[in-house]
Structure formats: C-alpha cells, structure tokens
Amino acid sequence: MFGTVMVANRGEIALRVIRTLRRLGIRSVAVYSDADAGSPHVAAADVAVRIGPAAAAESYLSIERVIEAARATDAEAIHPGYGFLSENTAFAAACEAAGIVFVGPPASAIEAMGDKIRAKQTVAKAGVPVVPGSDGAGLSDDDLAAAVDEIGYPVLLKPSAGGGGKGMVEVHRAEDLADAIVGARRVAKGAFGDDTLLVERLVTTPRHIEIQVLADAHGTVVHLGERECSLQRRHQKIVEEAPSALLTPEQRERMGAAAVEAARSVGYTGAGTVEFIVGGDRPDEFFFMEMNTRLQVEHPVTELVTGLDLVELQLRVAAGERLPLTQDDVSLQGHAIEVRVYAEDPAAGFLPTGGRVLAFETPTGPGVRVDAGIEAGGVVGSDYDPMLAKVIAHGADRDEAIRRLDTALAHTTLLGLGTNIGFLRTLLADDDVRAANLDTGLVGRRLEDWTTADLPADVLGVATGVTLLGLEPAGPVVDPFDIPGGWRLGDPAATTRTLLVAGHDPVEVRARGRAADASLAIASDEPVQTCTEVVSGDGRRGDYRHAQGGVSRRYRAARADDGTLWIGRDGYTWAVREQGRLEAARADAAAGGGPVVSPMPGTVTVVDVAEGDTVVAGQRLVVVEAMKMEHVLTAPVDGVVRDLRARAGAAVAKDAVLLNVDTEEE
Template identity: 90%
Template sequence: MFSTVMVANRGEIALRVIRTLRRLGIRSVAVYTDVDAGSPHVAAADVAVSLGATNAYLSIERVLDAAKATGAEAIHPGYGFLSENTAFAAACEDAGIVFVGPPASAIEAMGDKIRAKQTVAKAGVPVVPGSDGAGLSDEDLAAAVDEIGYPVLLKPSAGGGGKGMVEVHDAADLSDAIVGARRVAKGAFGDDTLLVERLVTTPRHIEIQVLADAHGTVVHLGERECSLQRRHQKIVEEAPSALLTPEQRERMGAAAVEAARSVGYTGAGTVEFIVGGDRPDEFFFMEMNTRLQVEHPVTEMVTGLDLVEMQLRVAAGEPLPLRQDDVALTGHAIEVRVYAEDPTAGFLPTGGRVLAFEAPTGAGIRTDAGIEAGGVVGSDYDPMLAKVIAHGADRDEALRRLDTALAHTTLLGLGTNIGFLRALLADDDVRAANLDTGLVGRRLDDWAAADLPADVVGVATGVALLDLEPRGQVVDPFDIPGGWRLGDTAATTRTLLVSGHDPVEVSARGRATDASIVIEGALETRTSTELVSGNSRYSDYCHSQGGVSRRYTAARAGDGTLWIGRDGYAWAIREQGRLEAARADAAAGGGPVVSPMPGTVTVVDVAEGDTVVAGQRLVVVEAMKMEHVLTAPADGVVRELRARAGAAVAKDAVLLTVDTEEE
C-alpha cells in the first residue's frame, strides 16, 4: 500500500478521500488554488501545496510538480477536473506516479461517447439508436436526425455531467440547438464535436457500479437510480432502484461487467443506462464514467464497502477482496445534493459568504460537505456544497430519515436548494417511486414556489427590534425606537424585500419581546422574539406567534441582509432602500439589466447606442455549468454598456441600461 497519496481535487470529494487515507494510515497531500487557500480540505490534509491560479486544478504540469515535491506515490483525482483526462493518466505513468483510476486506454475508449457506444455494442451491450460517426457537420447531424426522428438529444461527444446536452422536439429548433450545444461543448471541453441520439421519453436513469482489478476480476455492486435531475444533472440518487427486479438487476449488472471488460477496465467505474419507465426490460447503454461518482455514498451504505479504499487497493496492485457472490445489498440509501442555486429562478447559481452551517447528524445519516461557516462560495467551481445521505431498513425509512436530516440542516448566507429538496421528497410520485428524468422539469413550479410564512416576517421584524434595543443597561424609554409614547406606543413601518417573494410592508409597535405586528394590512397579531444563544457569526432566536413557539437561526451579512433559517429553509430579508425602490420603478419599463448570478460574460450581442426591442438577446452570462440569456426588458436604446466578453461579474451587477426615453 502507498505511504503518501495526493488528492488532486477540492471540496467535499477531497475531504472524503482524505478521511479514508487517514483511516488507512496514509499520508495525505492536498492541492489548492489561490481562491481555495482557506478551504476545509487544505486544513484536513497532512500536507498542502499551492497551485496558484484559479484554473490550476486542470494543470497537469503543476499537479505533477506538486506530487513530485511532496513524494506522493499516487494521485487520487476525485471526480471532475483531471479525473477522466487521458493525457493526465498517461503523464502520471510517465512520471512514475500511480494514477488511482483506470488505464489511460480505458479512459480514452470511454471518454469519447461515439467510440464508447461502438466498443460496448461489439461486446453485446444494447445502445441507444443514434449517430455513430465522429466529426459530424451540422448538415450531417441534421441528416442523422431525419433518420432517427424527433424527439432527439444532442450531446457533446467529449462531455459529461449533462453539460451541453440539448433536447430538440421540432425541426424548427434544430439549427439554433446545434449552435448552442457546440458553443457550450467548446467552452467546457475544448471540443465541439456532437452526437445525436433518440430521446427516450419518460426515461429512468439507472447506473451500475463496477469494480475491477488487474487480475481479471470484475464485479458489480448493484444499481443506483438517478432519475431525479435538473438540467440533465442529478440531484437525488438512491440504491437500490425501486424499479428493478432481482432478475433485471442481474441482467444490467452483467451488461455493465461486459462493458468494463471490453476496455480492460480497472478500479471503480460506473456504467450508465437509460431505461423506459414503462419497459424496464429494455435498457440502453449511455456512457461509462471512468472515475468515482458523486453518488457513490449510497452504494457504500447498502454494501458496507469503502469504494475509495477499493480504488487504492486496486491501484496498489492488490486483487479485489470479494467476488460477485459476496456482494449483498442491505436496506435502502438515498442521497441529495445541496447546491448553491435558486430553484425559483430556474436553478440559477448563487453565491456568497457562508454565515452559518450546521450539518445534520443521527441514525443512518451521513453528510459529505466541502464548506464551513466563514467560507466564501464563488462562481469559479461547481455549485455543489454538500451531500446528505440517509440509510434505512427500507425506502420509506430512508426517506423519513433524509427529510428529518434536511429539516435539521442550517445553511445561511446564500441561496440553496434545501427547501426545494424537502418539497420534492414529500411529493406523492417521488414517495411512490414513480420517477423519470423529466419529472423535476414538469413539476418545478409545484416544488419551488412557496408562500412566505408570516412567522418568518415576524421573526425578521423581532430581530430588527432587538438590534435597535440597548441591552444590559437602564435607558430612557423615550430613546427606544418604537417604544412608549404618551397615549400609545409609536409604530414603525418598513418595506421588507424577501428573496423569491414580492415586497412586504410591515408595521410594528412595541418591543421585540411583546410586539404588535401588522403584515400587509392583515389583522394585528401579538408576537415575541427572544435571543436564545449567539456567537460572532450567528444567533438562535425563539419566536412566538399565536401561541406557537419555534426556534430560528439568524445571521446578518456584511451588506445588512438578514438571513433567517428554520426547518432547512432559509430566507434573505432586507429593508428596501431608495436605490432599490428606484430600480423597481425603472424595471417596469426599461432600466438596468443586471446579472442574475455571479459568473462570466460569454456573449455580448449589442453595442453602446444600439436600438433594441423587448425580448431581444443582449448578453449571455455563464456560471457553474449554466448559461443564462439576458434580454431587453423593453424597447429602447442601449446605454452605459459595461458587459465585456470574458469578464467576471457579480450577482446583481449592472451590465447595461436600456433607455426607453425618446431622443
């Protein structure tokens, strides 16, 4: 076994690999870029080496130099970055450093989706009907679509993770879809080659985990169902699938083993299949991920195996310590991915400083997180913050435990999908396992939209009153804002801006511990808010309304925004200022066009002084695997153009103004 292993990654996967290295008594080496200098994985490793620039995780030369400098005998790539890079695997071999993964030849064979389909088809694995040639022109792709028939799915040949995949249901949309898919593929993978496949309607995404050693043993560890996705990216995974019978599981497992054998695979890998929800006996190969998957914890929880340990032992030349008959699945496990994103805005990425973070614990609960309170989540890397996994005796128990765990998760300072995940897991179809990859898209409005609870407005008002009240000293009641006045207490009216909701007008009189609050002209209610505990980063409050008391966590950001969390949900609340009111008025016509997320400007379609019409594309902003097109809010003229292609922008940064005034 190795004595020193470098982890060429960041975030939760780097921490997860380091945990296994520590358990096995192996010295760990972390690498980091300038923006990650204070990240948890840096502190967790025995040794940490700076790579410098933000994109240096992709620098083969810098990563290998760091490995050599620290005496690392092996490099674990995690997932993403260089994990499926053929040149990196080959460079490790040339440098005499073990790559903890399959041989470069297997990565190359499976990294090109076109070649992968051809390879596994020869091994007898069923594949989705589609184009089977490389380097297809736009005209070739159109001809292939004519032969396959609509609907189809355009996919980058060199891609993964759903990046650049586009569904096309009508011939009129094909040309624009090809252009967009090529642009995204080129930017993400440096290769704009596309393939096209028949789009399987109401599909279920089921994948098989395989392990292979260098001594000829290949086994599968059962399946994971990953059908709950947004933008072709998984958000919920579970093992085993409620769809498959033991016989179907064995057939798919055998096909996955043959796919791995066809390329001389070693290590841990995942063979992904698409299955018609109404025809589970019919499955098609989609691709093979030649690395550890994000969702590997659910397989670990139902098999009792440490997949990172298995990877390390295979990479060290050891035979697998198990055969197919030794594999047993116990209970059920479900994982959710916690993302920095706004489900109410089409899952636009968010970002900011983590003001408070408390991970859930309990029986059958595991949390893999890459963040901590005080850290900053930017737009440089993937928006996944953590994974929460629950294991139970059956699927119902796993779901109950997972929902409880999410309800006990506190994460303040940036928008996340935790509340959305709770709503999704409570859905009748999800609980009944009536799943397909389009379910989230069809039902997004049901799960993302939620009324603003009156108690949240109440506690926000109570915290504001507490902030205004002097503590620990006797003061003149006339000096207390909202305090006693001759004849009656004075009322204070404020307009609150709450993330994802319309502005709310609140009128409050009295002190926080005994306040009367009127929300948007509703009946006056008595509420009380008391500080329970606090530290330098956040505080816990007890708030009572209508005889019901609940506990809340609150933290104030540097810009004055008050973040309030309870039951896994979080709200960003601030008072409306004059500038915000002016912007709201301007938005009714033209006015400023702002970036909806922190990211990079990729396209600027207009110039200063151009005349535009409402709905016309102006700027494209990209962040964390997502493009967002900004359009003209009204007819007008482009003024104050600040957007520049390639420039980084912050959330709510003004990119240009559309002037609706006539010359």
C-alpha cells in the same frame, strides 16, 4: 499499499478521500487554488500545496502544476476524485510518465469511454444495447441536422467529451435545432475544450439507472448493483438512491452483466460506473448511455447498502492488489438515498448563487451521513461547481430511508446564500417521489408546484424581531427615547418597514414596541402580538425563539454585511432585506426601461448587442456563465441599449449593471 497519496481535487470529495487515507494510515497531500486557501480540505490534509490562482485552468486543471506538487511532496499516487482531471487521458499518461500511480483506469480505457461516440461503438460490439443515434465523429452542423432527420424528433444533443449533463440539449422542433447546436457547442467548448457533438433519440419518460463496477488488474470484474438517478435538473442528478425500486432481481442481474461486459471491453480497472437509460414503462429494455471512468458523486449510497469503502478498493486496485470479493460476495442491505445540496435558486430555474457562509450546521442520527466541503466563514464563489454538500440516509427500506433523509434535511442549516435544501424537502414529500414513480423529466414538470409557496407570516415576524433586538440598547436600564419603536406620551409610535423576500411581493410591516412584546401589523392585517428572544448569540447572529399566533418556534438567523437577514427553520431559508435603491431600480427595469444586471457572479461569454442598438422585449442581450451554467439576459422592454459595460470574457459581480435599456420616446 502507498505511503503518500495526493488528492488532485477540492471540496467534499477531497475531504472524503482524505478520510479514507487517514483510516488506512496513508499520508495525505491536498492541493489548492488561491480561492481555496482557507478551505476545509486544506486543513484536513497532512500536507497542502498551492497550485495556482482561482481559475481552474490555471490550478486544478493544470497537469503540469499538479504533477509538480506530487513530485515536491513525494506522492506515490494521485487520486483525482471526480471532475477536473479525473477523466483526462493526458493526465493519466503524465502520471505514468512521472512514475506516479494514477488511482483510476488506464489511459486507454479513459480514452475509449471518454469519447461517447467511440464508447457506443465499443460496447455495441460487446453486445451491450445502445440508444439509436449518430455514430460518426466530428459531425458538422449539417451532418447533425441530417442525423436528426433520420432519427426523428425529439432528439438529445450531447457533447462527445465530458459528462455531468453539461451541454446536453433537448430539441423537439426543427426550428429550434440550429440555435440548440450553437449553444451546445459553446457550452461543450467552454466546459471540456471540445465542441464535438453527437445526437441521440430522446427516450421519453426515461429513468436513469447506473451500475457500479469494480475491476482489478488480475481479470476480476464485479458489479455492486444499481443506483437510480432519475431525479435531475438540467440533466444533472440531484437525488440518487440504491437500489432502484424499478428493477427486479432478474433485471438487476441482466443490467449488471451488461455493465461488466462494457468494462471488460476496454480493459477497465478500478471503480467505474456504466450508465443506462430505461423506459419507465418498459424496464426490460435498457440502453447504454456512457461510462464514467471515475468515482461518482453518488457513490455513498452504494457504500451504505454494500458496506464497502469504494475509495479503499480503488487504492488497493491501484496498488496492484486483487479485489477481496467476487460477485457472489456482493449483497445489498436496506436502502440508501442521497441528495445534493447546491448553491442555487430552484425558483429561478436553478440559477447559481453564492456568498459568504454565515452559518452551517449538519445533522446527525442513525443512518445519516453528510459529506460536505464548506464551513461557516467560507465563501462560495463562481469559479467551481455549485455543489456544496451531500446528505445521505440509510434505512431498512426505502420509506425509512426517505423519512430519515427528510428529518436530516430539516436539521440542516446553511445561511448566507441561496440553496436547494428546502426544495429537496418539498421534492421528497411529493406523492410520486414517495411512490417511486420517477423519470428524468419529473423535476422539470413539477418545478413550479415545488417552488411556489406562500410566505409564512412568522418569517416577517422573526425578521422584524431580530431587527428590533439589534437596535435595542443593552443593559438593565433603558432610556425610553432609545427604544427603536419610538416613544411618546400615550401609545408608543409605530415604525414602518417594507420588507423584501426573494420570490415574493414586497410587504409593509408596522411594528410597535420592543422585540419581546411587539405588536405587528403585516400589510393590511390586524395587529398581532409577537415575542422574539435570543436563545444564543446576539441581535445580529444566533438562535432565536419567536412566538406568534400562539405558536413558538426556534430559528437560526444571521445578518450579512450587505444588510440582508438570513433566516433558517426546518431546512428552509429566507433572505429578508429592507427595500432600497437597488430593488427600486429592478422594479423600474421590470416595468419600463432600466438597468440589466447580472443575477450571479460569473463571466460574460456572449454580448449580442452594441451601444445604441434598438432591441425588443425578450431579445437576448448578454450571456453570463457561472458554475458551469449559462444564463441568458434579455431585454425587459422595447428600447435602446445605453451605457453598455458588458464585455465578452470579463468577470462580473452579482448585481453588476451590464447595460441599460432606455425606452424610446414617442
């Protein structure tokens, strides 16, 4: 076994690999960019090496700098995690040339499976069923259009390189094909450095089922059962479970055997995943999609139902050992389900978010596991993927696993930026999800239902109470003129605030009295008595007890530097702020002319207009990319482009004004 292993990655996967290295007594080496200098994976490793600035191309994707770091620390092997260089043939070859073991398959296997076109051709020869589609390399736009004419609509455009659903576009109408090809090529080029596309028949109501395989250099190839990953947004998984409720033992064995043959066909070694698409109404019919030649994000669910440490097995295979198990040794115990916690706003189409983590608390309990790569005080920027953590639960059966997972999410607190935690709880409570009636389009169809909810009145109450606490004087003696609600002879004066909560209309709140015995009138409602008390912390950050309408609940709250008050309860969070000039400007833009602002920190990739151009409402103006996702900004009204500040390739902050659209005079 190795003495020193470097982890060429960041975040939760780097921490997860380091955890196994520590258990095995192996010295760990972390690498980090300037953006990650204070990250948890840096502190967890035995040694840490800076490899460049925040930009991934100059740090985590720099083969030269990663190899230099390995040499400088005498690392005998490099574990790539997933993403970044994990499926890069040049990196695998560079490791070999440097005399460093790459903890993964040989470069030839990565190359064969990394190109989706070649992968389909290879596995088809091995007898594995594939989705009907184009099978040529380097197809032009006209070639793709011709292939679509032959396949028929609907179709799916996919980058030949890369994975993770990035750049995949569904096309249902001929008139949408040209723009879809342009967009898919742009994303593919930006994410993978290769804009080659392929096209496949779009399987309607599909289920995404993948098989975990392991192979050693001595001819043993086994599978560890399947994972169902049908709950996705933007073709990226958000919920994964093992085993699938769809498959019978016989179907599992057939699909597992096909995955083993796919791995054998390219001389695979190490851990890998063969992904299949299955018609929900025809589970006997499955098609090969691709093979991920690395550890998967969702590997914990397989670990929990098999009792195996996949990272340890990867290391042992890379060290030349034989797999310590055969297919007959593999058995699945119970059920495991995982959710991915993202920095994103589901109600805004999963738009990436970001900011400083003001509070982060994770759950514990029977069968609960949390793999996280952040901590309170850290900053989530736009340089990397928006996944922050994974919460996983294991139970005797699927129902118990879901109950444990929901409880775990209810005890997860993350304040300071928008996340999908509350959305995940709503998703898990859905009748179709509970009944395992899944397909890859379910999230898209139900998104509005799962993100539309009334604003709880107590959120406004606790926001007002925490604000009053922060304004109240400290000490046993209180001057009545210092009370923030005002003071006068007779009844105390009321203070009026207009509060804004994302996704909801502004609400006017009139407060009279102190936090401990306030009288609140929300909008036109009758006044209600509330009580907000500090459990721990102070009037700016901590735990609070709030009573309203006869119900007392505990909250976690923290105020950001920009004045936004983040409130968390039962896994749900709300960002509350008082209406100011920025919000008024946005309202003007929605109702008439005004500024077009970046909804997230990112990079401008496309500017479609010039100063003085006349535009119509809904016309595309600028494209901003952040966390591997593109967001199209359109004209709010008919008008003229003024004060154009957006420049292709330029970095922009959240809420940065990119241009103005002035309404034309009559």
